[in-house]
Amino acid sequence: MCELGDRLRAAREALGKDLGEFSRALGIKRAYLEALEACRFEELPEPILAKGYLRRYAQALGLDPEELVALYPAQAAPEPFPPASRRRRGWGVVLALVLFVGGAGAALWWWQASRATPSGEPQVIVVEPLPAPEPVRLRVLAQPPDAKVYLDGFALGAAPIELEVEPGKRVLRVEAEGFRPFEETVDLTEDRELVVNLEPLAPPEEVVEATSVAAQEVVLRFEGRSWVRVTTPEGERLFEGILEAGDELKYPLPVVVRVGNAGAVRAVVAGEDQGLMGRRGEVVERTFARPNP
Structure with a gap:
């Protein structure tokens, strides 16, 4: 085993x-x-x-x-027995090998003697093996969170992810449902941190017409944890607090919305999905006005 x-x-x-x-x-x-x-x-x-x-x-x-x-042996085990085809070559082959090795040994002795140092000792040349390439650390952050990360076609897991990889040109791919996939060749010659913001795909067209109420309101859909404050344009506070993924707020237009994690809040204005309000961890304030008639 x-x-x-x-x-x-x-x-x-x-x-x-x-x-x-x-x-x-x-x-x-x-x-x-x-x-x-x-x-x-x-x-x-x-x-x-x-x-x-x-x-x-x-x-x-x-x-x-x-x-x-660490489990790789320091020295590969020698072959215990020669293949049958080599055993059948007979004593003639063995004798030829002995003569060849003897001649090679004599040639090596003559070469070392010709390169002897002034003290008469043969010069010894030590060839150092090339060092193995040092791995580099790769850290990938993505928006939306938990987007799938692939390197050279192999799944690494969900973002954020951090690991050591062999240096060189590698193909990075990040994808998530409902977003346009990202793919790019990156040159990993040193430790790198990459932030990938996926572009949302256009939502399918709604067949049902928006009601008059929906056409005059903003819907805030939370895809992650975020602090939020909603006020009127005059500064009257309508809501302030921390909401979790799956929560939703609705207010008639116009309103001013300020969020502490813009990458977790999606704004739907007058029935139109305007996408996430910004990047993950970004503080953003936006004014949503009534659409023109």
């Missing part, structure tokens, strides 16, 4: 996706993803690249990349 591979495979199967979909979306060879799930680490490239693939795959599955990278 291999905990690393078992957790990858279980997460993928829970999403109902096959390896081909992740291979195309992440740009990683299917064979590498199969090797990760089967813990055949000897079939993967050098650990730096293999761990980068593991981070991206774990992130796409909604798992903790660093936790899984």
Whole structure:
């Protein structure tokens, strides 16, 4: 049993996706993803690249990349027995390999001797491995709240969301019912916070005509918690308090409305939906007048 591979495979199967979909979306060879799930680490490239693939795959599955990278073995296990095809090549091949290795060893000895330091000791050159790319932190805020966030086609969850991702050019998509989806390629070379305000779709045309009363009133529909104050244009206070999602206020026009969380209050004036009064957390004051006859 291999905990690393078992957790990858279980997460993928829970999403109902096959390896081909992740291979195309992440740009990683299917064979590498199969090797990760089967813990055949000897079939993967050098650990730096293999761990980068593991981070991206774990992130796409909604798992903790660093936790899984910690399960990656420090050294891939050597192959215990050569394949049968190689065993059948006979002693001639073995002898050729011995001669080749011996010649390579002699060449290496001569090269080191030719590069000896003045003290006579061979010069040792140490090649440091390239460091793995450091992940960057991405934070996504959206309006409306709880809009769904996708990165490279994989669901990350509902906004607001914050997580570490592999740096590079990534495709961000944010969508919510009743709003026009947002999609853009973002260059994640450093920690970023992105605020996405989705554009509401035009409401379907009403077949039933608005009554004369509705045509002369403002309806405030609360899609989240917000403080609100409603006054007449002369300053007479009609209402002040904190309302929750699902609450509604109606007043005859004209009125002055001031809200403390404009992204949570939708205004319908004379039967026409004018959308949210502003952005999330924004304090906005608006005067709603009677429509022209």
